[in-house]
């Protein structure tokens with residue numbers, strides 16, 4: 056299921072991607088195009104292969120077959136390291152360091168020259184709206200603030216593509232809404248965001264939706280088309296209809 060968007064530059068182009076984990080193909084035969092500058096939601100039940108797909112896109116997944124091109128280069132190419140930001144499910148910041156200490160460290164890792172680190176840290180703190188918390192030790196921050204420090208750490212290299220694995224998990228509805236408006240804001244600057252989630256109502260915040268089930272792509276649609284095609288009143292029921300339809304199709308084969 057490939058959408059050809061005329062004239063749109065692709066941030067991610069995947070053809071025939073399969074991934075073996077634990078002796079099984081947990082992702083099988085995926086073809087996906089992600090247009091540049093869009094917010095794309097990666098949705099699907101637990102174990103459907105979302106994290107595996109993201110790992111293949113950032114180039115850290117073993118036992119991958121097929122083609123995964125990111126910003127025009129094969130996934131994992133060293134020059135993509137600064138151009139792609141990856142936020143894993145577990146916050147990967149140091150809890151015993153302050154916000155600024157963490158971000159300065161990640162800026163150094165991303166290769167930001169020492170003379171520009173202070174300015175870079177200031178930029179990302181403002182981008183994720185953490186002003187006033189700069190000197191706070193991460194362990195003393197709220198869950199939503201820690202999520203935003205992780206996001207800021209991924210932004211220090213000013214990446215063109217952000218891959219975010221379930222960034223809103225465990226956050227209350229207000230924080231989830233705030234984080235999604237931040238994602239929209241980041242994409243307005245021309246970045247591409249691939250965001251995974253279990254929470255189907257977050258689908259409405261995306262430009263496009265990729266729905267995975269059992270390692271396969273069940274749908275690649277806009278939120279409007281999703282509701283129109285299924286006739287469901289909301290994203291959650293639309294996804295359930297698609298997931299159940301695809302499971303029934305598979306059983307009939």
Ligand SMILES: Nc1ncnc2c1ncn2[C@@H]1O[C@H](COP(=O)(O)OP(=O)(O)OP(=O)(O)O)[C@@H](O)[C@H]1O
Nearest residue numbers: 076077078081099100101102103104105106107108
């Ligand atoms: N190291 C591993 N060895 C064997 N199987 C694995 C390994 N890692 C993942 N898997 C399996 O691969 C499948 C896809 O896992 P993945 O983490 O990509 O799913 P997910 O959609 O991100 O799930 P969740 O939403 O629960 O995080 C699952 O069935 C999982 O059990």
